[in-house]
Amino acid sequence: MATSSQPASALSMLDDISLESLDPSVTLTGKIDVVVTLLWPYSSSTSKLSALVAEDDFKLRKSRGQLKVTFLGNAASKLKDVQIGNRLKISLEGAKWEKAEQSVSANIPWELTWETRLQMQVRWV
Numbered sequence: 001m002a003t004s005s006q007p008a009s010a011l012s013m014l015d016d017i018s019l020e021s022l023d024p025s026v027t028l029t030g031k032i033d034v035v036v037t038l039l040w041p042y043s044s045s046t047s048k049l050s051a052l053v054a055e056d057d058f059k060l061r062k063s064r065g066q067l068k069v070t071f072l073g074n075a076a077s078k079l080k081d082v083q084i085g086n087r088l089k090i091s092l093e094g095a096k097w098e099k100a101e102q103s104v105s106a107n108i109p110w111e112l113t114w115e116t117r118l119q120m121q122v123r124w125v
Contacts, residue, residue, distance in 0.1 A: 011089055011119050019055055020064040024110055028092035031119075035087055037066070042080035049076040052108075053088060068100055068111035075118040083125060091119035 015030040022032075038052035048070060055065040069090070071079055082088075094117030100108050 011091055011121050014091055017092065018060070018065075019053075019067050020060065022064075022067065022110075022112075024097040028095050028112075031089055031091045032067075033087070033089050034067070036082060036084050039082065039084055042076055044077075047073050047076050049079055049082070050111075051082065056087070064107070066108055068108055070098075070111060070113040071118065072113065072115040075114055075120075079120075079122070082122060085125040087123040089121040090114075094118060 011031060017030040017032055019032060019034065022028075032053070033056070034053035035056050036051045037054045040050040042049040050068060050070040052066060052068050054061045054067075057065075092112075095112040095114050098111050098113050100111045
């Protein structure tokens with residue numbers, strides 16, 4: 001399922017970016033290919049859904065291979081059925097960096113949030 005107005009093939013043309021290489025000082029281009037490992041369910045009152053995503057390779061998860069992502073508004077509503085184990089391909093275009101909450105993890109100081117623009121492909125389990 002592609003959650004954008006552009007076909008999923010446009011997403012496949014973007015460069016793959018590792019979670020480890022993401023940093024607020026880096027320009028957000030390309031896409032991440034990740035697995036949902038933890039989920040904060042969709043809230044209809046705030047129109048928000050958050051997930052902890054990780055690299056597919058377990059060995060890469062120790063060294064900044066995890067990231068909290070948050071979707072707001074229409075994107076969150078369309079993704080409310082996402083489950084742990086789903087694979088997500090997400091374009092980094094339109095994402096904004098935010099300081100992560102202390103409760104997430106000391107190893108995950110930042111999170112990415114999408115509010116107005118989102119290109120994504122979900123592989124459901």
